[in-house]
Amino acid sequence: MQEKNTFEKIYEVVKQIPRGKVASYGQVASLAGNKRWARVVGYALHVNPDSEGIPCYRVVTKDGRVSSAFAFGGANRQVELLMADGVEFEDGHVKMEEYQWETPWIY
DNA sequence: CAGTTGACGGCCC
DNA sequence: GGGGCCGCCAACT
Numbered sequence: 001m002q003e004k005n006t007f008e009k010i011y012e013v014v015k016q017i018p019r020g021k022v023a024s025y026g027q028v029a030s031l032a033g034n035k036r037w038a039r040v041v042g043y044a045l046h047v048n049p050d051s052e053g054i055p056c057y058r059v060v061t062k063d064g065r066v067s068s069a070f071a072f073g074g075a076n077r078q079v080e081l082l083m084a085d086g087v088e089f090e091d092g093h094v095k096m097e098e099y100q101w102e103t104p105w106i107y
Numbered sequence: 108c109a110g111t112t113g114a115c116g117g118c119c120c
Numbered sequence: 121g122g123g124g125c126c127g128c129c130a131a132c133t
Contacts, residue, residue, distance in 0.1 A: 006130060025115050029129095035116085036128045042114035043131065056114080067114040 009033055010044040017058045020086035022094050023101040024062045031103055042067070057081040058101075064094040 004012070009032040016031075017023050029037035045056040057078040060066055066078045079089060087099045094100075 026117095029115085034129075037130075038115040039113060039128070040115095040130050043112090043129095044114090046114055047131090048114090059114080061114085062116065 006032070006037065006040055007044040007047070010037070010041050011050070011054055014045065014054050014056065014059060017055055017101055020099070021101040022058050022060050022064070022082060022087055022096065022099050023103075024060060024064075024096070026062055027101065027103065028059060058085070060094055060096070062096075064096040064100075065092065 010028060013028045013031045014023075017028075025038040025041045026035055029035050029041045032041065041059070045054070045059060048054060048056055057066075079092075082094065083089065088095050
């Protein structure tokens, strides 16, 4: 029950992302257990078993930019969803300085 | 079982 | 400051 797979942990963290905030892959990976899972996080969201329960669109890169291979409706779609959440964009990139998710359980 | 891939991150030039 | 390369871990073929 506690022996969750890496993917499960990642999904848990992503689901914890509050509305109006964004998190980077490295951030999610760090909260999931290891910061180096950044690539694994991308892979986990790629399978995306629950696109409606896992706000993968709230996950962006360290640069605050959305991934280019966003396959759930188009990269532009992710920006639109984030804006709907109240996140502001600057020249196509999120203002992570103000909207990056402040994790209360930072390691 | 081994090799390659992949929605990234960080360092180097 | 911008662009490119290598590195990390787990999952997929």
